[in-house]
Amino acid sequence: MRIISADSGAALLNERYEAQYIVAAVSVLVEPPYRIAQKHIAEPIFSKVANSHELIVHELELCQMLLKETKADVVHLDMSFGGALMEELSPIQLSNISSKARGYLLKILPKMRKIAADIKRVYGIEVLAIGKDSVPVRIAELTAGAYAILYAAEKVVKEKQGVLLGMPSKCYARRIENGVVVHSLIPAEHDIVGFAADTDEILAKVTSSELLNPCARGFRALEITPKVEPV
Amino acid sequence: MRIISADSGAALLNERYEAQYIVAAVSVLVEPPYRIAQKHIAEPIFSKVANSHELIVHELELCQMLLKETKADVVHLDMSFGGALMEELSPIQLSNISSKARGYLLKILPKMRKIAADIKRVYGIEVLAIGKDSVPVRIAELTAGAYAILYAAEKVVKEKQGVLLGMPSKCYARRIENGVVVHSLIPAEHDIVGFAADTDEILAKVTSSELLNPCARGFRALEITPKVEPV
């Protein structure tokens, strides 16, 4: 199966380790053995966490954009409704979730169903609200984490000021020669990774050090600061 | 403590990675330090997933068979009722579970209580509905996974056609000289394994490659195909 998925992730944290801005959104194409994105589209978004419930619409649009470039058999969205068809998701199926979350979802549901219907019409494939059960969603999350490091580094270089970047759940970043790899630390996901190519060699201009988010177990953070040039 | 436990597991998947047939059932005897089965009985079952709620009765019968061969202090069943005595489990205690699951359980409960009472009478030991809290249940699950690889390989050789075998939750298989070891990938279970001896050297006749089940995070699958003989 060729699966297209999307996610947005990694967040700039304030000094109390609270998420303020979501940094990156990506869509990915994943093929067997489902360990890394084969193709992807990545975007810096720096979107306020308070508005993050609307990001799912943009994630679906990114899936649509990727479908213009490549074929796929199904789309996996980061919404956890047991793999229900997005196109057929009705307000009744939302009755199990909190009223606040339901309010947000009802607002975006018409738009989501419209895009899912478009994808079905044009490409003949389904959009599933599968969320936490999907490996491609996790790969999208890790890929977003990898790009977020590049985007945060660009911001640090441009603004000459450090940032604290909260990484996605249970993963860690490793710099390699031509980019950054984000490895899952979840059991049975030891071989799942996200990768972002550092084509502008932005990582050479910053220093980063890893720490644990003390107020959110399982979440790691990177302190990214401008590299001090030797005089 | 000498603990006897049982489980059935690993499933043949269809092309959408959905479980179709449960492949193996085993009962195991586990002793300190509780890391591997000391004795066991294994059976190929290839039972339809739709009927899998009845497998628990057969699992208990396999425990009974193992008790004929070896002594034990207690039986651990893969039913999660906080370690309640199987013999005393009443319909009232099932009130917390879904009505569908309760329906299935009520159907098998008289038979289960009967076997548990027999075990108590003959061997003087209790049958506990401890399920997910039990390490021996996990060892039974991994042992079933190891045997399922042998049974699936036999099927592949016999039918000259590949299968996709979904492994138990969070584990991976490793071929060793005389068989196959299934290692747990769950935190703090790094030293728990299931083992199946490949006495008929069936594994030499197949090729297998591991992939992730894209629709069920934490589950790995093996694509097992007949080995192509050099001409």
Next chain:
Amino acid sequence: MRIISADSGAALLNERYEAQYIVAAVSVLVEPPYRIAQKHIAEPIFSKVANSHELIVHELELCQMLLKETKADVVHLDMSFGGALMEELSPIQLSNISSKARGYLLKILPKMRKIAADIKRVYGIEVLAIGKDSVPVRIAELTAGAYAILYAAEKVVKEKQGVLLGMPSKCYARRIENGVVVHSLIPAEHDIVGFAADTDEILAKVTSSELLNPCARGFRALEITPKVEPV
């Protein structure tokens, strides 16, 4: 952030692997990158598990004691109420928990709020009921586990009789030259540890072997016995 936290943990088990006595209580000071305690106070307690709901009061007192020695920005308590301020925690916020647990909490709540108010008045910092979300709480738990090994070994030497020590959730102990390190086995916590210095060289007088608690997945136990001297 400099965070003070506390926990009590590790338990003497009976022959059915059931916890009987909580062995150690500690408070810890944790600083970035939040991987180990910088300072701590540790106490052997050997407190009956049946009374363990009252230990949280003593844990907060240990935090208060550590505050006399060192500065901190906040106190993290092992009570999971989403990071609510302890001083403002009201019976209404306890409505989501079981009536038994609520009964215990209502009994200790006045005392807890009193100590939290004292800490606020004297040191100007908040006490948060953050529990399972806190990395420092986990570090306190692992540090308690490390000290529990020393305290249990002392008991074994004094009473010339072995004990079975149940370790905290998902961790394992490793003896090093001058003490014992307890490593977390939870995903994304591979670099979090607790440490206890064996200043009295008590560990040289005992033998220990690790096993899995068969009735509680994720929990390991140590069988600690007096070292048999060569004649």
